[in-house]
Amino acid sequence: MKTEIVTATGPEIAQALGESEQRYQRLLSAVTDYIYSVNLVNGRPNTTSHGPGCEAVTGYTSAEFAADPYLWYRVIHEEDRALVLAQVEKILAGETPQPLEHRLLHKQGGVRWISNTTIPHRDNRGRLISYDGLISDITGRKRAELFVATEHAVLASLAPAPTLTAALPAILQSIGINLTWDLMLCWLVDVKSKKLAYKVGWQRLAASTTGTVLTTQPSSSNSSAVLRVRVITEGDAVWISDRAAVSDAGKGILPDTMVGGAVVPLCDGRQVLGVLEVWSREALPPDEEMLRELSSIGAQIGQFIGRKIVEHDRDEEQRLLRTVVDNLPDSIFVKDAESRFALVNAAHLRLLGVADGREVCGKTDFDFFPKELAMLYHDDDQSVCRSAQPLLNREEQVVDRGGNQRWYLTTKVPLKDTEGNTTGLVGIGRDITERKQAAERLARVYSRLARKGDILKRMVQELKSSKKQLEATQMQLIQAAKLESVGTLAAGVAHEVKNPLQTILLGLRYVSRSLVSTDENIVQTLADMREAIKRADAIIRELLALSAVSEFHREPGSLNAVIEGALMLMRNQFVAAKVNVKCELCSSLPPVMMDHGKLQQIFLNFFLNAVQAMPDGGTLSVTTSSTRKNGHHQQYASLFQRFQRGDRLVVAEVQDTGKGIADADLPRVFDPFFTTKAVGEGTGLGLTVAQKIVELHGGAVTIGNAVPRGAHLAVAFKAEG
8 A cells, every 4th residue: 555645835834724723713603602611729710711602602702701800700691690600609519510591791782591511620539620611502592482481471461361451560570571671661542532641661670680560650751752653653663772862762751771672562453552662771782583572472462452442342332232121111031942041131130030130041931930831931932943933922921929910912033143043032021911810909908008007006106206205395394384483583573672682782881881899799790791682682683694585695606615714714713622624625616606695604603513512622524526416325315305306416514523413303403492502602593594594595404413423414505507
């Protein structure tokens, strides 16, 4: 065998090596995989080298990686850096981890998905000295998976959703998370105005895989209007690489951090029903694949909107038809070929004695009528279905669930499908009842008698109640007549006694000033006489006040102001008697028609009585309130007796912590000249005059014992207006 050795000169070798290197470089630039190596010193990474193929995947050359030791970390997507570092730690711990899929940031912009497979290298002692990594660009596969996952998520959100509003937040979040968008805004065409209206949005939180739903409309709804109108008008999606280069592209609506994005139509195949805006914080080179995916999602949403519009229109037509059918006085029903009810109107429901149509569907006449009648109806139904001929104006006897017999004029016509096959029937019945059965008449008469019996019972109860009210009124008239007699007596006595008393009082004063005596008994006797005459004069004045019934000047006023004025006048007496006053006056008390001075007089009397009932001091409680008489105020039953149901009332209550009033004395506290005080401390006319003043105001007053001790007095007046 002959062997021939071919030798080449130096220039030829250099040329061949150059051509080989060029072919190698072209081959590497076309490969989407590359290898990197990490050398370790003392078990920690020291140097890293990247194969030439790194430029095709990352956009950076091997030299750039060598010059910047941390470039490999910065090109990792910030959301995936923790995963990569965890993979490194597993390698350094002696493990061989599974390939890791994560994202890289390309030098020219955009995101690449890679598969990172690591292979550890050990020395002859088993120590880890380095590891290699194989980087495979899986962007295409990953993007396809994300596209499929996103479309599946959109469909999964739309399928069960009753409205688009319910599904949109989840849809926008799926698009944002899966397709790495930072902000989305959805606009829909308003059905009435035909203008775009903001619906909902979603924004990714910075450096996060989560986001927040934007339910409120952006501050400037006119921004991005040019792009939206263009998409609505032309029906084509628009890609924005950098909105700074596009006039009116999201200015005013979008944060300054939003740079690139797209606007796609929501189309149902016939018309554009809205637009979807998606934005990123980065400038984006044109991406036809992403734009097609967004347009596909927009078509899914648009078809959902279109379907809901059709369903809405269909529901409106059904509601219109149902309204007409339900408001017809005739009984209307639809049955299938087996004589089962499929649809009934309100009139037929009343005939069947059922409130809800769902209780009828699927049932037959045998479920509602006597067997004999139900069999007749069933035979007629089957005759119509078999012959496909209508049954016109058949008089049928009907017995409803209440047992009432009626007569209906019924028409039944066959119901056919699009191919002409009979699938059931439609029936309509008109009530033509002209006479009633004797049993039905007797039942109605019995029902009327039963109702009249109930009415009679109510009338008896009302008569008993009226009798009690009449007796109470009679007692009030007797008391009024008694007070009237006292008033008449007071008027006569007062004028006869008042002037002589004044003359005697003046004489005593003159004698006291003129008489010089060292006899203490004479001086004390004169003083006692003056006090006795003053008490007699006080009785005369109260008698005159009792008899004076016409000197009232009433006008709207505040009961709180009356009480506060009386309390102020009594301030010194309270201090001297060691009485603590607790005052709770309603701030929203309505006005009362009143004579301010007269009412202040009665409250002064109430407060003075309370102070005298607490000789060792105590607490005086004063409250006011507003209410209506409605039958639920048991504690005020006697107080509210003279008022009408529904009257708005103002109530004042005075309570002390004295020993109270003996039960035997309570019925007499308003009688003239009745008093439980010691001789010389009271005239017995204070409460009588107070009651008369209250009644002249159209009010009422009651007094009783409080729990656990003391007396309780309540006054009620009808509010003005």
